[in-house]
Amino acid sequence: MRIRCAGLRAFSLPLVKPLATAHGPITRREGWLVALMDEAGRVGLGEATPLPAFGTEEGICAQRALERMAEGIVDREACEDRSLESILRSVVRRMPGSHPSATTPCAIGAMQAALCDLAAQRTGRSLASWLRDRSGASGGPLPRLRVQALVGGADPRQVEGAARKARVQGFSVFKLKLGISRTRRSLGADLERVAALRSEIGPSARIRLDANEAWSRHEAESALARLAAFDVDYVEQPVHRFDLSGLKALDEADVIPVAADEALLRGGWQACLETRAARIFILKPAALGGPLDVLELVRRARGEGIRIVWSNLIEGVVGRSVAVALAAATATREEVHGLGTAGLLAGDLGEGARTRSGSIEVATVPGLGCRLPSPWQAATVAAPDAAVTPEAGDRIVSWGPVRIFGTPS
Numbered sequence: 235m236r237i238r239c240a241g242l243r244a245f246s247l248p249l250v251k252p253l254a255t256a257h258g259p260i261t262r263r264e265g266w267l268v269a270l271m272d273e274a275g276r277v278g279l280g281e282a283t284p285l286p287a288f289g290t291e292e293g294i295c296a297q298r299a300l301e302r303m304a305e306g307i308v309d310r311e312a313c314e315d316r317s318l319e320s321i322l323r324s325v326v327r328r329m330p331g332s333h334p335s336a337t338t339p340c341a342i343g344a345m346q347a348a349l350c351d352l353a354a355q356r357t358g359r360s361l362a363s364w365l366r367d368r369s370g371a372s373g374g375p376l377p378r379l380r381v382q383a384l385v386g387g388a389d390p391r392q393v394e395g396a397a398r399k400a401r402v403q404g405f406s407v408f409k410l411k412l413g414i415s416r417t418r419r420s421l422g423a424d425l426e427r428v429a430a431l432r433s434e435i436g437p438s439a440r441i442r443l444d445a446n447e448a449w450s451r452h453e454a455e456s457a458l459a460r461l462a463a464f465d466v467d468y469v470e471q472p473v474h475r476f477d478l479s480g481l482k483a484l485d486e487a488d489v490i491p492v493a494a495d496e497a498l499l500r501g502g503w504q505a506c507l508e509t510r511a512a513r514i515f516i517l518k519p520a521a522l523g524g525p526l527d528v529l530e531l532v533r534r535a536r537g538e539g540i541r542i543v544w545s546n547l548i549e550g551v552v553g554r555s556v557a558v559a560l561a562a563a564t565a566t567r568e569e570v571h572g573l574g575t576a577g578l579l580a581g582d583l584g585e586g587a588r589t590r591s592g593s594i595e596v597a598t599v600p601g602l603g604c605r606l607p608s609p610w611q612a613a614t615v616a617a618p619d620a621a622v623t624p625e626a627g628d629r630i631v632s633w634g635p636v637r638i639f640g641t642p643s
Contacts (some may be wrong), residue, residue, distance in 0.1 A: 235316055235352065237273040239303035240643040246299075247283075247550055248580045253386060254414035256261055256446035257287040262581060263548055264293060265340070266300055267583060267606075270307070270348045271642060278352030279602055280344035281552035281583070283520065286546065288446075289475065289499040290521050291338045299341035301637065308335035308343070318353050322346065322526070334498040335512030335523030340547075346524030347556045347602075361525075361556070362596050365563035369529050374560035381388070381574030381593050382407040382442060388414065389423075390430035396432040404591030407440040407467070407570045412457075414450025421457055424469035432464045440570070444470040451480035458489045468492035468514050471495040475502065478511040485512050493543070498522065503531055507538055514541045519557050532564050548580070551586035555602050560586060562596040581631035 265283030584606030597603025
């Protein structure tokens with residue numbers, strides 16, 4: 235493989251509505267589209283959309299890392315073909331520190347994803363199929379994935395309205411953020427919101443909750459005891475990411491299954507495995523260093539009997555499509571994943587698989603399967619699942635200047 239050209243383009247994706255979390259509200263997603271062109275003119279895509287409040291690198295750190303990698307990855311001398319592994323090694327060698335995938339996971343993940351996209355295209359196979367082979371599993375990837383609805387709402391009435399809309403759209407699994415007020419958190423208020431969700435969706439639908447590190451261990455014990463009445467599938471990250479003993483104690487209490495999310499970042503997944511801190515892992519590939527790094531995590535987690543649920547950082551279509559390909563390559567048919575987030579965005583980078591009736595169809599064309607305009611040009615594309623209101627005049631994709639390394643033509 236020879237990389238003839240690398241391009242980076244900054245973008246900003248507004249959300250239809252601000253998403254309240256225990257880490258603070260999310261109103262926009264800002265990042266960089268990565269494009270790598272090989273000697274035959276094929277283009278591999280990656281996306282680096284950091285979320286520092288969640289625990290990834292800051293945006294400026296991702297930008298600098300991407301520029302450093304793009305500068306070094308271009309084959310200006312047209313030397314003999316290099317393997318994917320040798321290119322990846324050369325990329326990592328250019329990064330400072332001994333564990334670049336932990337310090338700048340979104341940047342490393344974007345570059346790795348673009349290389350994997352190219353590698354899959356060169357074999358004429360979908361990224362999901364190519365990753366399935368890399369995982370060592372037999373058979374093909376899943377053709378379709380079931381996904382959950384992320385329900386918002388600061389009060390019970392808003393939660394009911396959001397859940398009703400998602401139910402009509404065909405979802406049967408619903409996720410709700412807890413502890414969303416950073417100044418006046420109230421378990422009582424959260425219990426009312428969860429009760430409203432259960433009342434709206436009925437007894438057979440599944441509820442998942444995400445505390446985003448909102449509670450101390452004592453608060454979490456009380457919360458889980460009272461939330462158990464609502465038949466909750468699991469609660470994500472109820473305590474601080476570094477409180478693995480607290481996470482483990484809550485999970486072993488078996489009141490409600492507990493999932494590790496933020497605790498997995500920056501290499502934390504290894505400690506979570508060693509201590510058996512939780513029975514469920516929520517995997518966001520961009521936050522964990524890229525497709526190939528995450529395949530190793532999955533292999534080890536599956537060996538320990540850990541349940542895997544795939545998710546994303548509320549990314550654009552490129553980042554989401556990488557997560558979808560990984561899920562299709564490794565997931566069980568029965569699992570429901572947190573990948574149906576396109577509708578949260580008021581605009582997107584381009585076209586890809588859409589969420590329909592609570593599921594996503596996995597791309598079968600060679601590579602990632604995203605349809606984007608030329609990565610070297612600006613574009614504005616409306617999000618296919620977003621309901622953009624007329625008063626939202628700024629709810630379009632904003633593109634920044636492109637940086638090109640090498641020659642695209």
